[in-house]
Amino acid sequence: MSTYHAKPVEAPRRVLALAALVLSTTLAPAPVYAGIVSDAATNAGNKAANWLISKQERDGGFGSGFAPGSDVSATADAILALATAGKDIAQIKSTTGRTPLNYLASQMTRRKLSTGQAAKIALAVQAAGQNPRRFGYRDLTRMILAGYDQKTGVIGEHVFAHSLALLALVNAGVKPPEKAITTLESLQDKTGGWAFMGSGTPDVDTTALAVQALIASGRAPKDAVIERALGYLKSLQNEDGGFPYQSPSDYGTETNANSTALVAQALFAAGIEPEAWAAADGNPLSALIALQQPSGSIAYQASMAGDNALATIGAIPALFRVSFIAK
Numbered sequence: 598m599s600t601y602h603a604k605p606v607e608a609p610r611r612v613l614a615l616a617a618l619v620l621s622t623t624l625a626p627a628p629v630y631a632g633i634v635s636d637a638a639t640n641a642g643n644k645a646a647n648w649l650i651s652k653q654e655r656d657g658g659f660g661s662g663f664a665p666g667s668d669v670s671a672t673a674d675a676i677l678a679l680a681t682a683g684k685d686i687a688q689i690k691s692t693t694g695r696t697p698l699n700y701l702a703s704q705m706t707r708r709k710l711s712t713g714q715a716a717k718i719a720l721a722v723q724a725a726g727q728n729p730r731r732f733g734y735r736d737l738t739r740m741i742l743a744g745y746d747q748k749t750g751v752i753g754e755h756v757f758a759h760s761l762a763l764l765a766l767v768n769a770g771v772k773p774p775e776k777a778i779t780t781l782e783s784l785q786d787k788t789g790g791w792a793f794m795g796s797g798t799p800d801v802d803t804t805a806l807a808v809q810a811l812i813a814s815g816r817a818p819k820d821a822v823i824e825r826a827l828g829y830l831k832s833l834q835n836e837d838g839g840f841p842y843q844s845p846s847d848y849g850t851e852t853n854a855n856s857t858a859l860v861a862q863a864l865f866a867a868g869i870e871p872e873a874w875a876a877a878d879g880n881p882l883s884a885l886i887a888l889q890q891p892s893g894s895i896a897y898q899a900s901m902a903g904d905n906a907l908a909t910i911g912a913i914p915a916l917f918r919v920s921f922i923a924k
Contacts, residue, residue: 623882641889642869642912642913645889645912646913649675649896649906650684654667654908656699656700657672657690657691657697658671658701658900659675659701661906661908665814670717671907672700673717674911675719676697676698676721677721677908677912678911680724681724686698686868691780697830701718711753712741712752713757713762714754715754716737716764716766719741720761720765722737723765723768729769730769734764737765738766740755741765741766747776750776750780751795756793758791759780759781760803760809763813764809764922767923773814777817778814781807781810785825785826786830789804789826789827789828791804792824799829801830803858805856805859805860806921808826808830809922818867823867826863827864830863833848833878834874835851835852835884836876837875837878838852838882839879839884840852840857840860840881850896851900853901853908854898854905855897855900855912857881858881859915862920863920865920866920888912890903892904895913
């Protein structure tokens with residue numbers, strides 16, 4: 598049985614949520630998630646999960662909110678989020694009796710999966726208590742490793758996908774190539790952060806995911822590479838305790854739910870309680886709770902109040918104190 602250590606996550610808007618999933622042979626019951634969960638965060642997480650379930654489409658999937666109908670990426674991320682809330686994915690059924698797994702299974706043969714998508718699927722499969730190495734007659738770990746470039750040491754299309762790949766492999770019990778781990782370290786910017794494509798301006802989301810990937814791969818939270826990354830993240834914290842995607846940024850530096858949730862997950866992975874990162878007006882978890890809407894959903898930003906599917910999906914694991922690392 599997998600136990601996830603102390604959360605889409607989810608990438609920001611310019612990062613497509615990576616996913617695809619298909620029915621498989623059951624490996625174990627849905628995993629138990631570890632962590633000391635505060636009442637406020639738990640209550641917020643339960644409300645968010647219930648709102649998300651209420652938005653299930655007739656075909657069993659979940660939408661992104663940016664286009665009508667179900668979306669494979671949003672559905673897989675929703676599976677991961679709802680699993681952290683303790684939901685039995687097989688029992689989440691639409692009005693037509695279809696589950697999120699049914700929807701993803703129906704989409705599997707229609708799409709060519711990228712490495713990042715295969716990694717995201719493997720993470721979702723693991724969270725749903727199934728075996729990513731025997732899923733829909735396919736080995737997702739082989740698909741991930743097929744995207745490994747021995748010359749560059751990179752798995753997949755970009756650093757975000759590379760980090761997802763490392764997490765998925767480790768969670769599935771497959772040792773990643775050592776060069777893939779050292780390559781991720783080498784791509785760290787002098788600021789301590791990582792850029793989405795490996796070069797350019799670092800961002801919070803890619804950095805928070807890279808922290809989790811390196812810790813999952815065996816790097817200690819006190820390793821210099823992790824401490825530099827946490828220093829970079831801390832330097833971008835807003836007064837409300839939350840985080841922007843980038844700073845400076847042409848799009849503003851207001852706290853958003855997805856970046857804040859990913860930082861909280863990185864902290865859990867490093868053995869740090871988010872409450873310890875208290876700013877003038879809050880901490881990462883209180884910043885997420887402050888974005889909750891009367892419906893139970895989580896807004897992307899305070900200035901964009903209203904229901905947001907992807908923000909809600911991204912926030913739920915952090916509210917339940919769950920990182921991407923399975924123990």
